[in-house]
Amino acid sequence: MKQMLRDFSNLLLVVLCDYVLGVVQYLLLEQPTHVALSNGTVSVGLQNYDGGNVTLKNISILLIDASTNQTVAEKQLRHSQYQDIVAFECFHFKSAGKYWFKMASEITSGPGSQWNEETISLSVMWPVFHFDLRRTSEGLGSSLQLQLFTNEYLCPLNNTVLSLEIILTNSLHRLGTLILNETVGLRTRKKLSLFRSQWVKFDCLSFSQEAYVAVLLKLPVTNSIIASAEPIDLLHKFGYKLVIATEEEICESSVTVSVIPPPCISSSGYVAVFKDRLGSLGQRTLKLHESIMNPKDNQVEFNCALFDKGINKYCFEFRQLKQVDSQPKAKECRVIQRNVGLYYLSEMLHLKLSF
DSSP, rough: OHHHHHHHHHHHHHHHHHHHHHHHEEESSSSEEEEEEOOOEEEEEEEEEEOEEEEEEEEEEEETTTTTTTEEEEEETTTTEEEEEEEEGGGGOOOOEEEEEEEEEEETTTTTEEEEEEEEEEEEOOOEEEEEEEEESSSSHHHHEEEEEEESSSHHHHHOOEEEEEEESOOOOOOHHHOTTTTTTTEEEEEOOOOOEEEEEEOOOOOOOOOEEEEEEEETTTEEEEEEEEEEEEEHHHHEEEEEEEESOOOSSSEEEEEEEOOTSOOEEEEEEEEEEEEEEEEEEEEEEEEEEBBBTTEEEEEEGOSSEEEEEEEEEEETTTSSSSSEEEEEEEEEOHHHHHHHHHHHHHHHHHH
């Protein structure tokens, strides 16, 4: 409250001093802040008073980028326009930072004339952008979809405005260095137009058992960072998945286990199959077999001869090669029925029909 009274007192003092000289000029902003790239306009109110033999002419409002001291836009006023609201369109505010509005006018008093200036500042902030990552599909493939969205209504700009930079690494500790040094690391850059929400697809190599992604949204002209996402651990976000398929509900030949790795992560590893059994200490498992996964199709095939006849529960676990921790990366259990008698009867029937 004291600060507001002090500011008003200073403004009043300036007005009184100018009035003594025969002219009063001041600028007012509807809002002291603005969001860059948003579709809102910035309204500047101006008030001019002249008295007696003082005349104002060549009145203009200049928008100046304080960081470069360059004029972004200029609005000319009519000679008779002493009180008005001037609107600066959204396309003038493509970058965050501090701006100045300067009112310049020529004051004529008697035979001579002089220029007078009044200024007021505006703080411009970046809009808040959000990021989301999704798989392109549940199948094999090393690609991701990145969603970029904001709650702001954006300025309708036709040309390319944004630059999206995606950094991929297998070391979380190196990520900070890669962000600062643009000449190293695996990067994907895409030029974007301005939309409230859009999806961007990018490909990546499956080069390691760990992968971290950093996302930077930049302004291409100045290379300024508009928004960024915290490092994303792809293994933690997506994880491995196991898909178990048998030819029929009853296992007669084999069970195929497919491993779906996280995007951009190597799927090298092995799958082990366990049979659930009840012991004195409760539920326990017995390993029956393990097999290294085929790198071409990320599949492992288990012959039905591994499973006991009848209906039993089996669990399949995937582990990475050279995995340090004991917990499986993925686990899926399935009830498998194997009827040995029916299998041989069907084979005998098939042989009789063939003669």
